[in-house]
Amino acid sequence: VGRGDVDLRAGADLRPEDVVRLEDDRVVLLDQRRLPDEVAELECRSSGEVAAAIRSLAVRGAPAIGVAAAMGYALAARCGEDLETAARTLLAARPTAVNLPWAIAEMRRSGSDPHTLAERSRELHRLEVERCVAMGEHAVGLFESGSRVLTHCNTGALATAGHGSALGAVRTAYARGLVEHVYVGETRPLNQGSRLTAWELERAGIPHTVIVDAAAGVVMARREVSHVVVGADRIAANGDVANKIGTYALAVLAAHHRIPFIVVVPTSTVDPVAMTGDEIPIEERPPEEVSARFPARNPAFDITPSTLVTAIVTERGIHRPPYERTLRP
């Protein structure tokens, strides 16, 4: 259970370095594929192994894969790999989250000295967690006493390498006595909700209920949900949101029930180059994840048009429409 000074016993708080860290000659990840049944770490000894860990979802969540990629780049420098080859391998690991190219661009700007790159990757990690904490502070302004949240996928400490985006905001609002209960969509086909989010909420002692994704409409119709709160893998300049498959349906349902639909992300998830959601590449994952027996399709993400988004919270504050203007740096 964990290595060295990492304490992952139930109840212990998940620290940023528990999720991903750069050691002298390796990147160490909490293997998210094996949770909640096993708490096990994965060691990556090259940038290629970090890319494989991202591709295979051992580490997932847009900010977390940005941090892991930055550390993979620093590891490449330490191991004497060709940095451009390493960058290309890391960039190709997954297409939708913009944090990955963002982190690699940040690293490229820091030269090629292994020590400098190692420090820079750790700084990016620290800054990402600070952004999450700041987002949580801003987001509490959107909740009121007795709020009941529905969330999707995992946007906790696991997804952002510390604290969390949407789930971090829920955690902060819960600590202030504003959130009463969290409904967790299981998030098929890989169950990040029922595996990872429920595990994090259990550790944090926050009351929660797992439901099938298809039950979201019912809990909204019964007024058991006051806020839908999700993260994102990429946000276009106009506020269109790419996030885990099913997010778009939740946004349509929230609008139908006049429930606020809130997106919580660090600015590293905002892509100033993509003008609208149409320009965001959507990853198609293996159909076998949905059905090993019959023909299937498995888009991993969908696009929620900004018209359905009540507010976007970043470390800079609460952004309201028109996002073209309010999201601009």
Next chain:
Amino acid sequence: VGRGDVDLRAGADLRPEDVVRLEDDRVVLLDQRRLPDEVAELECRSSGEVAAAIRSLAVRGAPAIGVAAAMGYALAARCGEDLETAARTLLAARPTAVNLPWAIAEMRRSGSDPHTLAERSRELHRLEVERCVAMGEHAVGLFESGSRVLTHCNTGALATAGHGSALGAVRTAYARGLVEHVYVGETRPLNQGSRLTAWELERAGIPHTVIVDAAAGVVMARREVSHVVVGADRIAANGDVANKIGTYALAVLAAHHRIPFIVVVPTSTVDPVAMTGDEIPIEERPPEEVSARFPARNPAFDITPSTLVTAIVTERGIHRPPYERTLRP
């Protein structure tokens, strides 16, 4: 694979008697829990065993459990059981589908002679399949060439003990060259879509794609779906529809995308006593079906208000709002 003259090899058509039949001293069911991995039959030697088969979902689908219950009642008479006790046991097996109390009421009206009851239960089966075929004929009027259907749960020959309701309509429309493709929501938590509907479509040679339930919004937004077609477990007098959890979300999404939302059911599924959906009991199934590890809720059905239903097709024809009037016998 199958018993006696039952041929369940891949490609062979599923006949009504393959799904459920009354033999001299037993009710024989195709065990739907084991599909698609295994084609196996289950023998019930008492009304209690039939009730257990209904409760455990060995037989499921509103019309099919009505037929199975009728045969269970006839079996009770054959075995010298107390008929009122048998009726109560069968009625308590599952609460939502109205076909179960409907079928028991029909049987009670037929006296207590074992031979008469056996014949009556077989007649109810035959009439239910005839209704399905008639529904399919009416429903073709709602499709046009190139129609692309999204369906949920299983409403095929398995669900109705022959031909199918919503899937029967799709089958008929496909045979007329009107339906081009069927999207199948996997239907968590028990995967009736990805296990049973995909299996039936494969046997029928109808092109299909399984998607996670949460991907329904995306295929609608991309205009890859022209019709949403589902069955029901009970329809109130005002047209409110109780059906598998997730149906309500599909109806909201269909309305948002201006896609017709069509319900196909035999009149045995219409409950003239329940004035609105509020009067329909919703079965809460074990939370372990959703998560064995974390707190969960598992409502098996939801209510779709009639305002979201474009048309209801029964063996009597195509019904349009106001359903209070058009559904009346």
